[in-house]
Amino acid sequence: xxxxxxxxxxxxxxxxxxxxxxxxxxxxxxxxxxxxxxxxxxxxxxxxxxxxxxxxxxxxxxxxxxxxxxxxxxxxxxxxxxxxxxxxxxxxxxxxxxxxxxxxxxxxxxxxxxxxxxxxxxxxxxxxxxxxxxxxxxxxxxxxxxxxxxxxxxxxxxxxxxxxxxxxxxxxxxxxxxxxxxxxxxxxxxxxxxxxxxxxxxxxxxxxxxxxxxxxxxxxxxxxxxxxxxxxxxxxxxxxxxxxxxxxxxxxxxxxxxxxxxxxxxxxxxxxxxxxxxxxxxxxxxxxxxxxxxxxxxxxxxxxxxxxxxxxxxxxxxxxxxxxxxxxxxxxxxxxxxxxxxxxxxxxxxxxxxxxxxxxxxxxxxxxxxxxxxxxxxxxxxxxxxxxxxxxxxxxxxxxxxxxxxxxxxxxxxxxxxxxxxxxxxxxxxxxxxxxxxxxxxxxxxxxxxxxxxxxxxxxxxxxxxxxxxxxxxxxxxxxxxxxxxxxxxxxxxxxxxxxxxxxxxxxxxxxxxxxxxxxxxxxxxxxxxxxxxxxxxxxxxxxxxxxxxxxxxxxxxxxxxxxxxxxxxxxxxxxxxxxxxxxxxxxxxxxxxxxx
Ligand SMILES: *[C@@H]1O[C@H](CO)[C@@H](O)[C@H](O)[C@H]1NC(C)=O
Ligand SMILES: *[C@@H]1O[C@H](CO)[C@@H](O)[C@H](O)[C@H]1NC(C)=O
Ligand SMILES: *[C@@H]1O[C@H](CO)[C@@H](O)[C@H](O)[C@H]1NC(C)=O
Ligand SMILES: *[C@@H]1O[C@H](CO)[C@@H](O)[C@H](O)[C@H]1NC(C)=O
Ligand SMILES: *[C@@H]1O[C@H](CO)[C@@H](O)[C@H](O)[C@H]1NC(C)=O
Numbered sequence: 001x002x003x004x005x006x007x008x009x010x011x012x013x014x015x016x017x018x019x020x021x022x023x024x025x026x027x028x029x030x031x032x033x034x035x036x037x038x039x040x041x042x043x044x045x046x047x048x049x050x051x052x053x054x055x056x057x058x059x060x061x062x063x064x065x066x067x068x069x070x071x072x073x074x075x076x077x078x079x080x081x082x083x084x085x086x087x088x089x090x091x092x093x094x095x096x097x098x099x100x101x102x103x104x105x106x107x108x109x110x111x112x113x114x115x116x117x118x119x120x121x122x123x124x125x126x127x128x129x130x131x132x133x134x135x136x137x138x139x140x141x142x143x144x145x146x147x148x149x150x151x152x153x154x155x156x157x158x159x160x161x162x163x164x165x166x167x168x169x170x171x172x173x174x175x176x177x178x179x180x181x182x183x184x185x186x187x188x189x190x191x192x193x194x195x196x197x198x199x200x201x202x203x204x205x206x207x208x209x210x211x212x213x214x215x216x217x218x219x220x221x222x223x224x225x226x227x228x229x230x231x232x233x234x235x236x237x238x239x240x241x242x243x244x245x246x247x248x249x250x251x252x253x254x255x256x257x258x259x260x261x262x263x264x265x266x267x268x269x270x271x272x273x274x275x276x277x278x279x280x281x282x283x284x285x286x287x288x289x290x291x292x293x294x295x296x297x298x299x300x301x302x303x304x305x306x307x308x309x310x311x312x313x314x315x316x317x318x319x320x321x322x323x324x325x326x327x328x329x330x331x332x333x334x335x336x337x338x339x340x341x342x343x344x345x346x347x348x349x350x351x352x353x354x355x356x357x358x359x360x361x362x363x364x365x366x367x368x369x370x371x372x373x374x375x376x377x378x379x380x381x382x383x384x385x386x387x388x389x390x391x392x393x394x395x396x397x398x399x400x401x402x403x404x405x406x407x408x409x410x411x412x413x414x415x416x417x418x419x420x421x422x423x424x425x426x427x428x429x430x431x432x433x434x435x436x437x438x439x440x441x442x443x444x445x446x447x448x449x450x451x452x453x454x455x456x457x458x459x460x461x462x463x464x465x466x467x468x469x470x471x472x473x474x475x476x477x478x479x480x481x482x483x484x485x486x487x488x489x490x491x492x493x494x495x496x497x498x499x500x501x502x503x504x505x506x507x508x509x510x511x512x513x514x515x516x517x518x519x520x521x522x523x524x525x526x527x528x529x530x531x532x533x534x535x536x537x538x539x540x541x542x543x544x545x546x547x548x549x550x551x552x553x554x555x556x557x558x559x560x561x562x563x564x565x566x567x568x569x570x571x572x573x574x575x576x577x578x579x580x581x582x583x584x585x586x587x588x589x590x591x592x593x594x595x596x597x
Contacts, residue, residue: 055213060179060243062220067227068247074280077270078351086350089417089582091513100515107522108574112160114529114539115567118558119157119165121538122149128172134538135556143190143560145182147172152194152564154202154211155592159580160571166206173199174210178217186237188225189258193336193590194560196222196265200272201592204585212272219269219278222262224248226281232308233259233285250309256302259285260337261589263344268594271347286344289313289337290354293361297389300365302337319395320386321369322405336589338362339407342415346586346596350418359415363424366408368395370431371455372462374469375486380462381434382427383453384408400491402450406435407589409504413511414582425511432508435501436520441484443548445527447501449492452476483546496541497532497558499565499591506569510582521573528566565591 096104118132126132126139130148133140142148150169157166196218203211224242225233228250235254242248263282270279289302292313296302303316321338341362345355370382384405385397409432416424438447454472456462469486473479478489502524509517531552532539539562543553568591572580585593 055210056175056177058177058179058217062178062217062224065220065224065227065243065245067245069227069229069231071226071231071277071280074276075283076276077267077279078348080351084350086346086418087420089346089414090510090577093513093577104518104574107518107525108571111525111567111571111574115156115160115563115571116162118538118563118567119153119162121536122153122563125536131560132538132558133556134534134536134540134558135554137536138556141182143194144186145180146176146178146195148194149560149563151176151198152560152590154198155205156563156568156571158202158205159568159575170202170206170208170210173214176214178214178221181239184239186221186239186242188222188233188235188237189261191218192222192262192265193588193592194564196269197588197590197592197594198564200265200268201588201594203272204593204595215269216273219266219273222266223278223281230309230311231281231284232288232311233262233281235259252309253305253307255304256289256306256313257337259306259308260289260302261340263340264347264586264588264594267344267347271597286354286358290358293358297393298365298368298387298395300361301369317390318386318388319369320405321366321384321408322386322402338366339411339589342411342418343586343588346414346418347594349596356419360419363412363415363419363421363427367427369397370427370459371397371399371453372430372459373434373453373486374456374462374464375437375453376464378463379433379437380430380459381437382430382459383434383455384431385455397455399455400450400452401434401438403435403447403495403498404449404500406431406447406498406500407503409433409435410507411504413504413507417511428504429508429512432501432504432517435504436524438487439501439524439527440520441486442490442545443484444495444531444542444545444552445523446495446531446542446545448490448545449494449496449498450490451487452478452489452491453486454488480546490546493544493546494541494555495528495532495545496555497528497539497562497566499561499569502566502569502573503591506573507582509573510577513577518573521570525570561590 122132125137128147128150129139129141130143130145131140132149150172154166154169157169196215199211199215199218203215225237227245228234228248230250232250234248235251235258238248263286266278266282270276288311292302293300295314297317298319301319302313304318304320305316306313341355341359345359348355350356369385369387371385373381373383383401385399385401387395387397390396409428412424412431413428416428435447438451439445454469473488476488478491483490502521505517505521532542534540534554538558540554541557543555580593584596586596587593
């Protein structure tokens with residue numbers, strides 16, 4: 001990277017930071033002028049009449065399983081009439097000039113073209129498979145073989161107005177057989193966020209009955225995860241055993257996100273069906289988290305590993321806002337539990353106060369895991385870290401930031417708006433700019449999976465100190481000379497098409513109305529689209545984003561979240577803000593929008 005471009009990036013960051021903070025003060029809380037975006041895309045309004053599409057029922061009826069451990073009395077969906085409506089999430093957008101409008105629209109179309117190229121590749125090489133292998137043109141069935149990429153992409157197809165492609169995909173959904181699985185063990189978490197979330201969001205947008213029918217079949221399969229002695233869900237559903245209803249055994253230790261990340265989907269499924277059994281199932285789990293929240297070693301947060309068999313969510317020492325290593329899958333998302341607290345609060349219209357209390361508790365506590373990194377331009381940004389509580393009860397940060405934790409800026413911004421807390425929105429802005437900073441700092445314009453930076457002692461006073469930086473980098477065996485100033489490692493130098501950073505940029509844009517987020521997002525998009533392109537016309541994870549090269553080393557990997565999340569967030573960033581308004585929808589952790597009712 002040349003001096004000029006580095007200087008440009010630093011200037012951009014500085015401008016962004018100042019503007020973002022100014023906007024969150026002036027626009028967010030006092031309201032800007034009336035919305036100028038009148039042109040809501042026609043297709044978003046026109047729900048199709050449910051067609052008489054035949055639904056092929058799955059070969060097994062999951063609703064007929066006789067449970068050894070039935071629920072007993074059901075907790076109904078909360079519908080308290082007394083609570084006030086929740087505060088607005090989105091800014092009042094200033095009128096858009098015609099030049100700004102045409103730039104924005106050209107960018108929107110460019111994102112759509114990238115999506116369409118990749119969708120063609122999926123259709124050509126991996127139709128009805130879980131994932132495309134973007135280098136070899138092969139495929140992979142790692143999520144039970146129910147066409148994960150197709151289901152995950154339905155709502156993106158709809159939002160982009162690709163109706164013919166959407167119809168074709170919905171026809172294929174009608175034939176999915178949830179009575180069979182390519183694996184004997186079904187992953188509860190992934191099946192929930194990708195498949196159930198994908199089906200319900202596509203139903204909420206389009207009103208196609210077949211999508212709800214399939215969501216209910218799958219919901220009943222997942223409901224089988226709760227057929228356990230203490231009604232806590234299993235992490236993996238033994239497919240054959242679940243069919244008998246004889247009962248499943250809860251794992252002794254799981255990452256906290258797994259049981260904690262069903263709340264949004266099961267709440268929506270109860271809302272859509274009027275059957276409270278799904279909400280009841282998840283409310284028992286969330287009660288365990290609620291009761292334990294203030295009793296952990298870092299009150300407000302739950303340890304990385306919890307035991308649902310003992311209903312122990314308080315004992316561990318390790319805390320993370322990013323990914324988690326677990327014994328079964330090496331690396332999984334671990335943050336969704338937190339993100340789901342304000343989101344479920346929104347979906348329930350504020351009618352269950354526990355979600356508000358848990359959101360507040362988590363956002364207060366998570367501040368202790370944030371740090372302001374020392375960077376050459378002295379810009380005020382924040383980074384999330386993981387940490388542990390030592391034997392003296394002190395919190396020790398590892399000063400390590402994962403791309404996965406970049407969701408946190410958006411979570412603070414959303415939670416801050418819903419809880420009417422300005423400080424949290426400001427923290428959200430600084431966290432978002434922290435991840436954007438990392439994108440812009442590396443010569444490929446992409447952020448590595450995992451990095452280390454040098455924290456300042458306080459958030460207020462943080463000036464670049466070369467001597468201190470040199471000292472800190474010597475402590476890191478993974479330090480490499482070519483890393484940009486400010487980074488002491490890029491421990492995992494890959495970029496694997498992840499969405500979390502653009503997700504936060506999108507939310508900050510909708511929350512503040514500040515167009516600087518669109519500019520930052522556009523820089524990210526051009527870097528990613530260019531750096532990850534493959535010869536099959538699709539996009540692939542890259543192995544090392546810390547070196548610029550004509551062709552970056554790639555791996556044969558394109559997860560469905562590229563369609564479901566990354567490209568959707570980029571697309572929505574360049575849409576008029578009433579498309580998937582955050583006052584109307586809440587997006588699950590796989591970016592599937594559910595109607596807030
Ligand atoms: C539904 O099942 C019939 C009979 O097995 C089959 O011919 C048809 O292709 C299936 N429909 C879909 C959408 O898979
Ligand atoms: C935990 O503490 C917060 C704030 O101190 C409080 O609002 C919340 O109700 C507490 N949770 C429980 C289960 O007592
Ligand atoms: C950052 O702070 C250091 C130490 O005060 C100073 O030398 C440097 O010029 C500052 N950098 C910028 C871009 O303002
Ligand atoms: C992270 O940075 C803080 C503040 O400089 C330091 O106290 C702590 O030891 C660092 N953590 C690790 C694991 O080096
Ligand atoms: C595209 O990526 C390649 C490889 O990193 C780089 O050499 C080239 O400059 C990039 N082009 C643009 C327009 O960013």
